Amino acid sequence: MTAPAVLPKLVGQRVRRREDPRLIQGRGTYVDDVTIAGLQHLAFKRSDIPHGRILSIDTSAAEALDGVEAIFTGAQIAEFLGPMPVPTPFPAPEHRAVAADVVRYVGDPVAVVVARDRYLARDAADAITVDCEPLPAVVDPEAALSGQPAVLHADFPNNVAVGPLPAGTGVGRGGQVDDSAVDGAFAEAEVVVSQRMVNQRLAPTAIEPRGVVAHFEPGKETLTIWSSTQNPHILRTHVAALTGLGQDQVRAIAPEVGGGFGAKINIYGEDLVAAAVSKRLGLPVKWVEDRSEAFLATIHGRGIIGYVDIAARRDGRVLGLKLRLVADIGAYNMLLTAVVPTQTMRMANGTYAFPVVRATLTEVFTNKTPTDAYRGAGRPEAAYFVERAMDMLAREIGMDPAELRRRNFIQPHQFPYKTQVGALYDSGDYEKALDRALEKAGWEQLKAERDAARADGRLVGLGLSMYVEICGLGPSARLPNGGWEYSQVTVERDGRISATTGVSPHGQGNETTFAQMLADQFGVPLEHIRIHHGDTAVVKQGIGTFGSRSQAVGGAALHLAGGKVKTKMAKFAAALLEAHEGDLVFENGRIAVAGAPAAGKTFAEVAAYAHRPVKLPAGLEPGLSEEAFFEPPNNTYPFGCHIALLEVDRDTGEPRLLRMVAVDDAGNLINPLIVEGQIHGGLTQGIGQALVEEVVYGDDGQPLTGSLMDYAIPRATDFPRFELDNTVTPTPVNPLGAKGVGEAGTIGSTPCIVSAAVDALGGFGVRHIDMLLRPEKLWRIIHGGNA
Amino acid sequence: MAQVSITVNGRQRTADVEPRLLLVHFLREHLNLTGTHVGCDTSQCGACTVLLDGRSAKSCTLFAVQADGSEVTTIEGLADGDRLHPLQEGFWEEHGLQCGYCTPGMIMSAVNLLHDNPQPTEQEIRDGLDGNLCRCTGYQHIVNAVQHAAERTNRG
Known part of the structure; x- marks a missing residue:
């Protein structure tokens, strides 16, 4: 077979990972190695x-x-x-x-x-x-607010670490609060749903400690x-x-890292x-x-109580939202401990155009392991509180939960959309994601199947949730160490390309996706590109991998650095070819005048010239190495819709997930195979929170989940095959149009699992079930005990 | 100290070890075979899975002295020279790994699974890997990887 005339474009392709050969042979070097x-x-x-x-x-x-x-x-x-x-x-x-x-x-x-x-x-x-x-041990965060039974830190009376911090409608810049608009909305409401919900503590549990x-x-x-x-x-x-x-004097190296998830x-x-x-x-x-x-010494995630109230009309139009949060942050502030719950406040609107919103946050010290960022970090909690409350509203007014959402979405023409709680949503088309998910799931038929199963005495429920979240962390104003990202791209003397990135992947596959991007940008084979990361002596600057920022911020920096080198390389090539740089094309590892590929020069030839420029073109320095810092002007706000079908065993109370449909919009995608992997993993952790995971402390402050024998993380047998689809709404905040996808699955899935369980057990008069959905808890609902 | 003699990836290895030395630490620290990982201390995660006389075993739950006289295969011994094992190919082709930490143990368990059941159903694959935890992939691509290997192997 002859080589294709032009190398195939790789961005958007399911390219298998370049990281894998070493990892599948046990040749990766983790820190314990x-x-x-x-x-x-x-x-x-x-x-x-x-x-x-x-x-x-x-x-x-x-x-x-x-x-x-x-x-x-x-x-x-x-x-x-x-x-x-x-x-x-x-x-x-x-x-x-x-x-x-x-x-x-x-x-x-x-x-x-x-x-x-x-x-x-x-x-x-x-x-x-x-x-x-x-x-005395302080265990219950709400009791702790009275300073009982003890105070952890002398300078923090009543164990209050932060707050009460108000946000939303009627909150002035100085923090002064005018409640009249919010109170007015609730006074006008035909229906109000109110619920206290617990978003329980979790242990991140990367398999590598x-x-x-x-x-x-x-x-x-x-x-x-x-x-x-x-x-x-x-x-x-x-x-x-x-x-x-x-x-x-300090060199920090992240070798192979066996999962992080924020921890x-x-x-x-x-x-x-x-x-x-x-x-x-x-x-x-x-x-x-x-x-x-690790269960004691590594941060925990979540651990926040939400009091949610939604005011609405009987036709399903929402009038207002109140969200009062109490975060159980544990014994100390770690790096981002205090910030994570503020993200819950910041995402209080969800995908909906609430006319008024009041969010209030209090963070409380307790005698527990500190909390901090765990996959989603504040956004899963927001999506959970808002989506569960929307589901309760749908049941209250007898409306299809999809229809209720549809009536209240922020509309595509409203973007960029500034929420009352201070987020600036970049782009979105929520109804499109909803419709795609309904179609993928076969919503109407699924409802009929559920009803038929119920007629047979089975306890089957459907859950649906929307989500919108924050990705692409920065900008610098929002992060203590800065919110930019860095990259350096070098065309080596032999024409091959080395690039460094300040993001530090630990499963995300950036050695592959970033090489795909450069292969297309330069028109060279993937095999001629090497991506370096995770060593401060090699990568001059960087922030790192978190907040789904690798592609949206790190990828953007790589793209900019690549563009700079390409521009410079074109100048050298133009001098060699005695052509105008604007007429050159980069293709198949060659640089040539458009339409005359045979007369072109190889990358090696141009690179050799750039590194020994005997006749240096005016205004050029030797070499082909450029760097870029990318400072994002805003976050990206990916979104999606998840649907679950779940059955509860009447005799044992055991919940069983039958179907899981996820439609996610992360903007433009570089490698759909890797994106699927990210969503699968995210779904697993989000579903895990609903079905199996919980850090438990005794009333005496002793942790009861101190090993993997007591703390469950999901196993292969816990899931059906996930059904994925996506919509594409590019972001305007970076040159790639990519939003980020690392946390999406974790954010959308949890509320829809709980809503499905509530739907399954609705016949027993239950309106809400706090996680996790232990069989015992569900059995008690079915058999008349206390939930 | 106790003397052990264990054949690891086809080579006989003899050493004096503390009786309490775990097999996984013998492999990792005495033989520098660091592909076998430790992810927990209660035999839940399976990252330390190796083949002990042809059967999958969690090497963090065995003392090295218990493996005396046995044959051990680790992830480093799975490929045939430059030719990857069909399961290694499957994990690569189907994106069956992300961070890679659980992967060696997962692959060794899958070797045992396909040995016992060369044509497993999806449910049998999920059941067969129930003793190995992965926090990254959500397992679906791992299932695909095992199916890929099973199809390859059965086609010859």
């Missing part, structure tokens, strides 16, 4: 009570073990490591990586062991005894830190600041302790989290 001569292992001694004052710590038995290099208590660590940085614009209590006086959650570290191997380090940690005076290797080299005075992180550049910033080193955005105490201890001892050190440890 990194080893260095003389490596020491860390183990943390952690508090086993939720709240208490440290009276004494006895490390003598641990120190006596052969092979223990050093032990540091919190007080000793404090001598050479400052408090954890919390760069959000909210007040935060002091947070020590290792507690020195008071422990505030089960898992709070109190000492760290440095030892020859990981087994010995664990032995030594177990041999440390800690004497604590127990203090966290880990870090820190290697300070005395004499060289540099520190290299490998960490299972989503953002090595932010890690470098914090590690340098906390160890007293310059950013030029690996944070700069954790263990990262900082490893860096500080390595510098202190002049030895390389490693710490790898146990799974059981």
Whole structure:
């Protein structure tokens, strides 16, 4: 077979991933695979009570073990490591990586062991005894607001971390509140639905636990830190600041990272302790989290109570929304802890043109693991509260839930649409996504099937939810470390292309998608392109991978850098070909005058000339390497519609998902295969929240879900085959028109599962069921017990 | 210390180990075969799955001394030289992985599954992989990957 005349365009194609050959052969290097001569292992001694004052710590038995290099208590660590940085614009209590006086959650570290191997380090940690005076544990966030039974942080009366923070109609710039319009809407309403809903705590549970290797080299005075992180550049910033080193002295590397889901955005105490201890001892050190440890030491997600009220007319027209939020943020502020619930407030409108909206947020300290970003980070909670309430309204007025949505959408001509709570939706066509989903699911027929099943005595329910969410994080005004992204594109001397990106993929497949983009931009084969990421010594600048920003922000930076190089390369080619650069085409690895490909030059020829320009064209510097920073003017707001068919077993209460239809609009897509994978994974986590996942604390503040035996994450047997489709509404906020897709599935799916369960059990008089949908809970509804 | 002799990926390996050393740590730290991963400490996740005398086994739940005299195959031993195993091909073709951390264990479990049942239904694949957790893919592309391998293998 002869080669095609022109290389096929790759953007939009289902290209198999370039990351995979190493990963399917076990040749990837994750942080626990990194080893260095003389490596020491860390183990943390952690508090086993939720709240208490440290009276004494006895490390003598641990120190006596052969092979223990050093032990540091919190007080000793404090001598050479400052408090954890919390760069959000909210007040935060002091947070020590290792507690020195008071422990505030089960898992709070109190000492760290440095030892020859990981087994010995664990032995030594177990041999440390800690004497604590127990203090009352604050567990219920609403009770905590009265300061009972204790106050966690002296400067935060009644355990209030943030708020009450108002947003929406009638809220002035200074925070003053005029409720008249909102009260008026509710006074006019023919129907009001009101519900308290709990969006429960979750454990992110990337299959690779966290880990870090820190290697300070005395004499060289540099520190290299490998960490299972989503953002090595932010890690470098914090590690340098906390160890007293310059950013030029710190190199942060994210090797293969085994999933993040938001939990690996944070700069954790263990990262900082490893860096500080390595510098202190002049030895390389490693710490790898146990799974059981991860349930205590890695941030949790969600954990927010919503009081939702919707005012409406009987014809289904909504008049107003009230959303009062109480976030149970745990014991301390981590990197984005305080910010995540504000995103719930910011997405209060959902896809609907509510005439008035009042949102109010209070964040509360409790004696639990801190919460922070988990896939969706604030948006799933908003979609859940609003969509569940819309579903309740539909049932209340006896209207088809799809029809109710249709009557209240923000319309395509209204974009960009500024919501009352401060979001500026970039583009959207919600009715199109709804219609596509209804068609894909066969909505009318599905309703008939449900009714027929019910007539047979089966408990079958249908759920539908819309969602809109925030992707493409930045802009810089919204993120403490900046919201841009960086890329450098280099045409090497042999004509092949190396590119770096400041996003740090851990499953997203950017080595493939970014290469697809450059292949099309330059007209070269995919195999001639290499994408580098995750190493601050290789990638000069960057922010990282979170908030579904890889494509919308990182991809845009890559595209801009590529464009700069291409422009420069055209100038060199024009000089070689004695042609006008505007007449040149880049095709099949060659640059030629349009219409005369045979007379063109190969990439290697042009690149060789650019790197040895004996006759340098006027105004050009040698070389073919350019960089770009892309600062997005706004976020993107992807949206979609999800539909679920679910059956509850009458005898056992067990819910069984029968169908799951998801229509998502992420704007333009680079690789539909990878997009599908992202949506599948997102759906699984969103459905997981509804059906199997919950972090549970006892009334005494003890975590009851401390291992994967107690905390369930979904298994292959929990799902039917997902049915996907998409609509395409490009965004105007970046040159690619791509919105982002990493979190969408998690956001739309959860409310529609719960709505399907409520629909299935509607005959028993139930209006709402708090997650998770435990069989026992459903069985009680069916059989007359308490829900 | 106890002496163990284990044939790993066709090579006999002898070492003195602590009796409490887990098989997974023997593979990873004594033999530098780091393709086998650790994702939990309670035998739930399956990231550490290897073949022990031809059957899938969770290597974080076995002491190295329990594998004394046995044959172990890890992900590194699955391909035939440069020729990928049909399951490796399937995972690549069908986008059966994202972060790749669960993948070696998932593939080794699937090897056992297809050995027992060369033509599994979709439900049998899902049941067969119930002991392996993946947090990225939602499993659908993993099911496709196993189907891909099964079709390939059965076609010869």
